[in-house]
Amino acid sequence: MKTRTKEAVRALLLGALAFFTLSTAAEAASGVVRGRLRFYQNQGNYCPSSRTCTAARYRQADYNINSPVRDVKVYLVAEGGGVLGQGTTNANGDYQISWYKFTWWGGSPGRARIEWYGEHRDGRFALKTSAGGRWVFWTPYSTLTDGTTASNRQNLGTRTWGSSSSPNALANLYDGAVRMWRDALNSSNRMRNSFTGVEIRAYDGTTCPTSCANGANKRIIIDSSTSAYRPQARVMHEMGHIASYLSKARRACVDYTFGGNNGWSMTSQEWACAGFEEAIATFFGDRAIYWQASPQPTSCLSSGVCPNSSNVETSTGSGSCAAGEARQPITAVRYLRDLYDSVDETNDGNRFGYSRFFDALARFDNGSGNRAADEPWNWWGTSLDDRDGRSARDFRAHIEGLTGSSTSSNYTNNCSPTGD
Amino acid sequence: MKNEAISKIVAPTIGAGLGAVAGLVLFALSAVGGAAPSTPPAPVPATPARPGHAAMVPEREGRGDQEPAVPAPAPAPAERAAPAALAERGFERRTIGASDPLPRDEGEWQGMLVDQSIRAACDTTARCGLAMACVEGACGACVTDDECGAGEACVLDHCVPERNVECRTRHDCRGEELCVLSGYSDDLRGNGSMSAFCRPMDGGDDAEAETPYVAPPEDAEFDPRPVRVEDLLERLDGAP
Numbered sequence: 001m002k003t004r005t006k007e008a009v010r011a012l013l014l015g016a017l018a019f020f021t022l023s024t025a026a027e028a029a030s031g032v033v034r035g036r037l038r039f040y041q042n043q044g045n046y047c048p049s050s051r052t053c054t055a056a057r058y059r060q061a062d063y064n065i066n067s068p069v070r071d072v073k074v075y076l077v078a079e080g081g082g083v084l085g086q087g088t089t090n091a092n093g094d095y096q097i098s099w100y101k102f103t104w105w106g107g108s109p110g111r112a113r114i115e116w117y118g119e120h121r122d123g124r125f126a127l128k129t130s131a132g133g134r135w136v137f138w139t140p141y142s143t144l145t146d147g148t149t150a151s152n153r154q155n156l157g158t159r160t161w162g163s164s165s166s167p168n169a170l171a172n173l174y175d176g177a178v179r180m181w182r183d184a185l186n187s188s189n190r191m192r193n194s195f196t197g198v199e200i201r202a203y204d205g206t207t208c209p210t211s212c213a214n215g216a217n218k219r220i221i222i223d224s225s226t227s228a229y230r231p232q233a234r235v236m237h238e239m240g241h242i243a244s245y246l247s248k249a250r251r252a253c254v255d256y257t258f259g260g261n262n263g264w265s266m267t268s269q270e271w272a273c274a275g276f277e278e279a280i281a282t283f284f285g286d287r288a289i290y291w292q293a294s295p296q297p298t299s300c301l302s303s304g305v306c307p308n309s310s311n312v313e314t315s316t317g318s319g320s321c322a323a324g325e326a327r328q329p330i331t332a333v334r335y336l337r338d339l340y341d342s343v344d345e346t347n348d349g350n351r352f353g354y355s356r357f358f359d360a361l362a363r364f365d366n367g368s369g370n371r372a373a374d375e376p377w378n379w380w381g382t383s384l385d386d387r388d389g390r391s392a393r394d395f396r397a398h399i400e401g402l403t404g405s406s407t408s409s410n411y412t413n414n415c416s417p418t419g420d
Numbered sequence: 421m422k423n424e425a426i427s428k429i430v431a432p433t434i435g436a437g438l439g440a441v442a443g444l445v446l447f448a449l450s451a452v453g454g455a456a457p458s459t460p461p462a463p464v465p466a467t468p469a470r471p472g473h474a475a476m477v478p479e480r481e482g483r484g485d486q487e488p489a490v491p492a493p494a495p496a497p498a499e500r501a502a503p504a505a506l507a508e509r510g511f512e513r514r515t516i517g518a519s520d521p522l523p524r525d526e527g528e529w530q531g532m533l534v535d536q537s538i539r540a541a542c543d544t545t546a547r548c549g550l551a552m553a554c555v556e557g558a559c560g561a562c563v564t565d566d567e568c569g570a571g572e573a574c575v576l577d578h579c580v581p582e583r584n585v586e587c588r589t590r591h592d593c594r595g596e597e598l599c600v601l602s603g604y605s606d607d608l609r610g611n612g613s614m615s616a617f618c619r620p621m622d623g624g625d626d627a628e629a630e631t632p633y634v635a636p637p638e639d640a641e642f643d644p645r646p647v648r649v650e651d652l653l654e655r656l657d658g659a660p
Contacts, residue, residue, distance in 0.1 A: 075538060085540050085547075086538070098548075132518050189621055193529065196529075
């Protein structure tokens with residue numbers, strides 16, 4: 001071999017030796033961390049201790065305490081950037097994460113912190129900014145200990161967002177959505193199959209002054225941080241709208257101007273389509289707090305306790321209904337509640353499972369005919385021609401068809417909600 | 421300097437340089453393969469809502485602003501508030517951009533889509549949470565069973581214990597049923613009790629009596645501080 005060739009080969013070998021030396025200096029660190037996430041619970045609409053709270057899922061004992069951040073995706077993020085591991089919290093707000101990090105020459109893995117973004121662990125919904133970006137919740141940095149294991153985890157401690165003097169609105173909003181999923185929508189196969197990837201944008205009071213929902217986009221907009229503490233009438237109600245749409249896709253009831261009043265409340269008079277849609281969303285949301293055996297399910301817009309007058313189990317009763325009461329959304333809510341609850345069965349006699357209501361909505365046919373999903377609209381979908389279509393009366397036909405049970409007494413005992 | 425002398429210097433110099441460069445390049449490639457993603461991506465503006473076809477009119481359906489005439493009760497006493505040392509207001513609005521869900525066939529279940537924008541570093545699939553597979557040094561969606569751990573199958577982008585797999589696509593199910601995942605479990609892999617099964621559209625869990633209300637747990641803190649030996653001895657000395 002010529003001298004020059006020998007020299008080149010020797011140089012290459014030296015280079016290779018340098019490479020191996022450098023590569024063995026590169027190592028990795030790994031371990032397991034655990035911890036707990038909580039927030040200061042400040043949402044209203046709990047069942048107060050002064051009432052009978054049988055079958056109530058959110059009670060005064062749950063209010064104004066440190067509560068778990070449940071069912072959220074969590075990430076271990078290195079100081080300076082880089083995700084080292086990922087996991088989820090459980091019902092207690094506890095998480096555990098296996099992590100891995102590349103290090104130089106066996107150096108320390110450094111510091112990292114926990115981040116969460118208001119994303120439900122199973123992808124049911126996610127908090128977003130008004131522009132669709134991610135809210136970030138983070139903990140202080142902790143120095144990671146290399147070599148910890150599943151049986152010897154590093155404890156990062158408990159972190160709490162908000163306090164009695166300064167509650168965290170977004171954490172409360174997230175919890176309201178979790179409760180709506182856990183204690184309401186998760187009972188329905190239709191929702192388990194369909195309620196996925198829903199965005200809850202916070203906050204935008206310009207686009208939606210009182211919050212709103214768009215089923216086709218699977219998007220909810222919460223108007224303000226104040227609404228974060230009014231779960232029943234805001235995030236739960238809006239999730240109810242999404243659920244209604246996912247049960248049966250249809251055009252929106254866009255006319256809320258019955259009687260010249262733009263907007264609505266539980267006791268305003270409305271076209272039957274709008275009134276029923278608000279009622280079904282309200283009913284779906286109320287169930288997150290009051291289950292079947294609740295004797296006093298209340299429903300209202302409040303960051304505190306709903307008044308006794310908002311009890312949706314009671315009704316005016318047939319023959320005693322006030323003028324226009326048939327058009328009030330609360331009338332349809334009471335009808336729906338009577339179909340579901342197990343209270344006062346001597347008068348109503350029906351007790352349908354919560355999942356049946358979604359299945360009944362799914363029975364609306366496509367199209368704009370009577371009892372069809374787009375009944376309020378003309379055939380071309382360009383204008384409204386039957387504002388009392390797709391009403392509680394139409395829903396009654398479908399749930400009776402589904403269950404084989406008459407709901408006539410429920411209907412008339414609750415002032416016969418308007419519909420054709 | 422004569423050519424021969426120059427060549428005696430130049431040739432080995434070039435060779436050493438090439439070798440070192442080759443070594444550094446090879447080394448750098450191996451390092452990048454195990455590195456975690458660095459800085460978050462630049463903010464991505466949300467896609468604006470499509471305008472005004474009748475079917476796309478936003479449902480402006482929210483509550484009217486009618487407050488009841490009942491004042492909210494006074495806040496509960498603060499004796500159960502978090503200790504100041506552990507009550508953190510760790511929160512920031514940081515535009516780290518929108519998530520990037522891995523698309524799935526439209527006919528399949530659209531739940532638990534894998535977010536491609538956040539990928540944890542890994543050296544092995546066993547290290548990955550959220551039922552992910554370790555692919556090219558980062559945890560992410562699996563494509564084949566081989567990418568998952570031993571005894572796991574790749575279903576709907578997730579590694580699922582083989583014993584729990586009833587279906588892989590909706591075509592393995594009947595009628596309107598969808599092949600779905602049960603959700604992440606609490607173990608480190610996030611899939612210990614995960615299952616893939618066919619779920620019908622109708623029905624659900626309507627037996628409410630089986631899910632009683634659970635009172636809130638005691639406000640026990642995770643105290644990360646180690647126990648001092650002196651404290652322990654003091655307690656032992658005072659024990660009956």
